[in-house]
Amino acid sequence: xQDKLTLMIPGPTPVPETVLKAFGRHPIGHRSGEFQQxxxxxxEKLKWLHQTSSDVLVITGxxxxxxxxxxxNTLCRGDRVLCGNNGKFGERWVKLARAYGLxxxxxxxxxxxxxxxxxFRRALEADADRSIRAVILTHSxxxxxxxxxxxxxxxxxxxxxxxxxxxxxxxxxxxxxVPMDDWGLDVVGxxxxxxxxxxxxLSFVAMSERAWQAYDRSDLPRFYLDLGPxxxxxxxxxxxxxxxxxxxxxxxxxxxLMQQEGxxxxxxxxxxxxxxxxxGMKAIGLPLFAAEGHGSPAITAVAPDGIxxxxxxxxxxxHYDILLAGGQDQLKGKVxxxxxxxxxxxxxxxxxxxxxxxxxxxxxxxxAAPGAGVAAAAAVLGG
Ligand SMILES: *Cc1c(COP(=O)(O)O)cnc(C)c1O
Numbered sequence: 001x002q003d004k005l006t007l008m009i010p011g012p013t014p015v016p017e018t019v020l021k022a023f024g025r026h027p028i029g030h031r032s033g034e035f036q037q038x039x040x041x042x043x044e045k046l047k048w049l050h051q052t053s054s055d056v057l058v059i060t061g062x063x064x065x066x067x068x069x070x071x072x073n074t075l076c077r078g079d080r081v082l083c084g085n086n087g088k089f090g091e092r093w094v095k096l097a098r099a100y101g102l103x104x105x106x107x108x109x110x111x112x113x114x115x116x117x118x119x120f121r122r123a124l125e126a127d128a129d130r131s132i133r134a135v136i137l138t139h140s141x142x143x144x145x146x147x148x149x150x151x152x153x154x155x156x157x158x159x160x161x162x163x164x165x166x167x168x169x170x171x172x173x174x175x176x177x178v179p180m181d182d183w184g185l186d187v188v189g190x191x192x193x194x195x196x197x198x199x200x201x202l203s204f205v206a207m208s209e210r211a212w213q214a215y216d217r218s219d220l221p222r223f224y225l226d227l228g229p230x231x232x233x234x235x236x237x238x239x240x241x242x243x244x245x246x247x248x249x250x251x252x253x254x255x256x257l258m259q260q261e262g263x264x265x266x267x268x269x270x271x272x273x274x275x276x277x278x279x280g281m282k283a284i285g286l287p288l289f290a291a292e293g294h295g296s297p298a299i300t301a302v303a304p305d306g307i308x309x310x311x312x313x314x315x316x317x318x319h320y321d322i323l324l325a326g327g328q329d330q331l332k333g334k335v336x337x338x339x340x341x342x343x344x345x346x347x348x349x350x351x352x353x354x355x356x357x358x359x360x361x362x363x364x365x366x367x368a369a370p371g372a373g374v375a376a377a378a379a380v381l382g383g
Contacts, residue, residue, distance in 0.1 A: 008352050009325040010142045010171055010299045011063075012193040012200050013342035015250075019197060022253035027245045036237040038248050043234060045255035046204060049173065049263075050188060052180035056206040057230040058251075060244045063170040063191030066203035068096055069225040070166050070187035073207075074214040075133055077101040082123055082163070084108075084115045084137030084153070087144040088328050089168055093136045100220050107137075111144045111331065112301075114294045117152035124160040133214075134164040139172040143328050145290040145301030145337060147172065154183040164214055170194050171298040174258065175270040175341055186211040192247065195298070197254045197343040201247045207231075270297035273340040273349045276380040280353030281338075283376035284360060284368045289335050298341035299325070302356075307365050309336040315362065320355040346381045353377040 007014050015023075028035055046056035059065050071093075075081065081102050083094045086109035097104045107119045120135060135157050139150045150167060157165040166187040169178050173188065174195025180188050186208040193200035207215075207227065215227065229240035258266060277300040278288055289301035304312060313324045313336040327335035338352055357373040360366035 004321050006322045006348060006351070008339045008344075008348065009323055010194065010337065010339040010341055011191070013195075013197065013339065014344065015199060016197055016254070016257060016343050018257070019250045019253045023199065023246050023250040025246065025249055030239065030243055030245055035245065035248070038252050039234070039237040039239070042248060042251050042255060043237070045252075045259060046206075049255065049258065050178070050180045050206045051182065051263075052206055052208075054180065054206055054208050055231055055234060056204055057227060057234055058239070058243065058248075059203045059205065059225065059230070060201065060241070060247075061203045062200060063168070063189060063194070063203050064092070064096075065225065066189035066191065066205040067093060067166075067168055069205050069222075069227055070189050070207070070211075071097060071102075071134075071136065072100055072218070072220040072222045072225060073227045074164055074166065074187060074211050074218050075100070075102060076217065076219045078103060079133040080105065080131050081134045081136055082107055082120065082132055084120070084135070084148065086113060086115050086146060086148070087111055087138065087141035089138040089141055089143060089170075093138065093168065097136060112146065112289050113291050114146050115148045115153070117149050117156060120153050121156040121159075124156055124163065127160065130160065130162040132160065132163045134166050136166045138168040139178065140169070140175065140296040140298050142171045142296070142299055143331070145288075145296050145299045146294050147176070147296040150178070150185075151183055154185060158184045164211060171296065171341055174266060175297045176267050177263075180206055180208070184208075186214075192251065195342050196251070197257065198247065198250045201244050202251060267297070269344075270340065272381060273297070273344060273346075274300060276346070276349045276377040277338050277340055277353065279380045280349075280373040280377035281356070284357050284366055284373040286356075289331075298339065300338045300340065301327075301335050302338065303335050307360075307363070309334055311363070312336055312356065312359055315359045316355050319359065319362070320351075322352055322355050324352070350374060350377055350381065
């Protein structure tokens with residue numbers, strides 16, 4: 001049977017019908033009054049999503065473009081930065097920072113463990129001459145399914161006084177609370193194919209006033225990702241280059257849907273789906289990869305003991321057409337991941353749990369009573 005694919009990977013995520021329809025319109029001129037209206041509306045709604053009064057700029061690109069822009073627009077060659085690294089995305093920001101000649105010190109945690117806010121506090125307090133220019137980290141570490149304690153880390157960065165806080169919120173924005181202004185985040189990067197319920201192609205970078213002050217001293221090479229022209233044109237409801245016009249249509253609709261649901265309801269839904277996925281997996285004897293109590297609201301990583309995780313993932317795809325994510329690097333074959341980010345409803349989570357449970361039974365690798373996983377997940381969801 002064709003065309004019944006259910007995406008349960010952490011991006012691209014499923015897209016609502018009305019967002020697809022908006023995307024499917026004929027393009028319009030990007031310098032037209034109608035398009036300016038869309039830029040104005042979406043900018044306001046993006047500020048709402050980020051809980052900020054700062055600029056949120058839209059770049060054609062994937063989430064990495066937003067993070068790269070945030071870093072190269074605020075720092076100078078040779079600047080000292082502290083990078084949190086407890087997974088694949090943490091690693092990426094270390095590599096990116098080094099590629100631009102920054103002097104990187106890492107705060108690491110084992111994959112599956114959250115970053116320790118105290119480790120940041122110690123490193124920042126030890127920096128007597130205030131030479132650390134930025135702390136860079138990933139809020140929701142998608143590769144391991146761990147959510148880091150951004151609020152606590154942000155408080156330590158604020159206490160330092162000089163360092164900027166540059167955060168990958170690609171799988172936390174639109175999944176859990178990321179109040180940019182309240183927590184004092186300076187740069188927040190995200191991408192359309194994650195919590196936004198959109199196809200891939202747009203990335204978003206929010207910049208605090210402190211980040212703009214750093215922009216003035218920053219000397220790293222940049223052209224397409226120079227945020228100065230983005231800010232200047234955004235003030236006139238426009239863009240420096242040809243924007244992805246149809247993705248803007250989709251963005252306008254997706255953000256309207258998010259506003260209709262409301263931030264609290266969106267966060268509650270993701271928290272419930274995390275709890276249901278976790279309960280379902282535990283009930284069928286599958287351990288979680290993320291340390292207890294630190295699971296991401298966007299994705300649940302499962303580490304089946306003595307069972308080839310990749311075989312489970314492939315069988316779930318083959319028999320049920322549900323696409324789960326695999327493990328990356330050293331986690332390949334050891335972990336599969338259930339994405340529950342964005343346009344995901346209770347049924348999707350129940351179905352995924354049921355499909356995984358049925359797959360284990362098919363493989364003869366389950367001891368739990370029939371339906372145990374579904375029962376546990378349904379109990380969380382109120383069934
Ligand atoms: C998906 C993702 C990104 C962005 O990846 P792109 O492929 O560039 O969109 C960045 N950080 C995290 C945590 C992600 O999950």
